[in-house]
Amino acid sequence: MSTPEEAKSSDFIRNIIQEDNRTGKHQGRVMTRFPPEPNGYLHIGHAKSICLNFGIASENPGGLCNLRFDDTNPEKEDVEYVDSIKEDVRWLGFDWEDREYFASDYFDQLFEHAVTLIKKGKAYACDLPADKMREYRGTATEPGKPSPGRSRSVEENLDLFERMKNGEFKEGEFVLRAKIDLASPNFHMRDPVIYRVRHVHHHRTGDKWCIYPMYDYTHCISDSIEKVTHSICTLEFEDHRPLYDWILEELEIFHPQQIEFARLNMTYTVMSKRKLLELVKGDYVSGWDDPRMPTICGMRRRGVTPESLRAFCKTIGVTKFNSMTDKVVLENCIRDHLNQTAPRVMGVLNPLRVVIDNYPEDTSEELDAINNPNDESAGSRKVPFSKVIYIEKEDFMEDPPKKFFRLSPGKEVRLRYAYFVTCVDVVKDENGEVIELHCTYDPETRGGDAPDGRKVKATLHWVSEAHALDAEVRLYDHLFSTPDPEDVPEDVDYKSNLNPESLQVLSGCKLEPSLKEAEPGSRFQFERLGYFCVDTRESTPGKPVFNRTVTLRDTWARLEKQQENQPKGK
C-alpha cells in the first residue's frame, strides 16, 4: 500500500537507474548530486533538479545525494549565494548531511589530473588569443586548424602549465587545452580549453590559485571523485557528454553516467539566472526574494509551502522534451496543500461599512467559527460581532446582474457564522459612490441557520469595525503579462513584457482580531478570497503586512468575465 504522497513516479531516468540496479552496474549503489554554481539564487527550475536528484537517492536503498558547489568561476561567484542555496535546499526538505562539497576542494587533484593528461600527450598549453582561437576552431562545415602550441613537447607543456600555475603569465596569455579532434563535428571536442589564467580572488581558496579549471573538465572529475553513479544535468549539456566521457576515459578513473533532462519552463515568468539577476539589479523587483520572483526564496516569502513545490515537481515529470508548464499547475499544487492545512480567517480587503440598524448599540458578541473544515483537529475560535461591520465592496451591487447572489437592496444574505441580514438602505457620497449600507438582521438566525428553513444564495465574510485589525495586504499577479515573455522579436527587450500591475498594495484592510497574534510566515485562508501569509520581512505587530500567495478558484469572476466578453448576454 502506498499513500499518494509516496506514490511511485517513474520517468526515463528512474528507468535507467532501475535497469542499472537490475544488472548490478554499480552493485546497486545509487549516488546523485545537486551541483549549483553559487552565482545566483535558486529558482523553481532548480527545485525540479533538486527533487529529482534527492528524490532518486531517497527512493533507492542506500542512495545518497551530495550537494556540490560548482565554483570554478570566481568572478561571478560569492558566499552570499552559497548560503542562500543551502538555506533553500534545506527549506525544500532535503538533507545532504555531511556531504557538502565544493569543486574548489578538488583543485589540487584537478591540477594533478591535468599533469597526467599532459604527460599522456593529451593536453597542451596554447597561447592563441581568444579571438584567434575561435577562428582556428573552424566552422560547422570546415574543420579547425591546429594552433602553433599543439605540437609542443610534453616537457615544454609541463613547464608552461607549471608556470601558468605559478602566475608567470597574464590573463589570456596561455590556456591549457585538451588535445582531441579538431575535425570533430562536435565543437566541444575541437581541443577544448580546460584551464585558464585568472588573477582573481576565490571566495574559498583565496589567492592560492591563479589558474582555474573549466566546467567540462571539472564536472566529470568531481563526479568521479565523489563516486557519483548518475550525473543528471539539463539538455544543453548533451553535446558535452562525449567530452565528459573522453576525459574520464583518458584519466582511467571512475566513470559516472551523464543523463540529460529538459529544464523547466513556466508561463508568465523567466527562468534564466542572468535575467533574474537583471530584474534584481535593475530594481524591477524588490530583490531575489520579491514574492513575484520564481526564486525559491521569493516563493517562500510569498507563502508557498515546500510540500506544494515538491508536489509540483512530481506532477510535471521528467522528460527530454522542451515544454512550457502552465503556471496554473503550480497554483493548483499550492491551493491543494494550503486547502488541507491553512486555518480559515475572515479579512476584508476593500471595506464597505455596514450598519445593522436593529442591532443593539454598545454591545458585541462572540460567535463560533470553524478553523479548518478539512481538519477537525484545528478546532474553532471566537469571532466578535457588533452593530457596525465591514463587508467586501465587491459583495454589494446596487443594480446586480441576473446571477449575482450577493447583497443588493432588499436582498437577504448570510454573514458567515453570524446572522442573515437584509439590505434596507444605501448611502452614497456626492459622487454617487456607495459608501455605507444599512441592513437589518434576523436574531433568529444566529450562527447562520434560519429556524424556518429559509435559504439564502450567498454567504459573505465580514469583520466587526470595533474589533478590526488594520493591515496592509499585497496582491501579486504574474510578473510578466505574456505567457512566454522571452518570445520577443530580436529588437525588443523581454522586459517590455513586464506586467505593470504585478503588485497591488492595499492599505486599510480590515482583518479579524485573531490575526493580531499571527507569526511572520504563518499562512491563512482568508475565506472566499485566497491564501495569505504574514510577510517575513516587513510585517510588524504595529503594522501587519500580508502577502497573497494565491487566490481561491473563483467561478463568479469567470462568469463575470464571460458576460463582459459577450455583453449581449440575457
Next chain:
RNA sequence: UACCCGGUAGUGUAAUGGUAGCACAACAGAUUUUGAUUCUGUUAGUCAAGGUUCGAGCCCUUGCCGGGUAACCA
C-alpha cells in the same frame, strides 16, 4: 549552415511490439454556512509519408516542425 536531441488531447505526462491511460485546464451536473473544497459526467490526442511485422505511439527510411551547441561561463 554542420552536429546533437526531441515531437502523444488545449497544457504537462504514461504506455519498454499487444485494449492509447492519468493529471491539470475547459464544459455540464450534484453537494455546500467559502460562487471554495468534494463528487459525477463530457469534450479532446500518437507531426507526415512510406517500410518491417499477424500486430507500430514504440523499430527502420525520408520529410516537416521545435529546441540545443559553435565562451578562456556553468
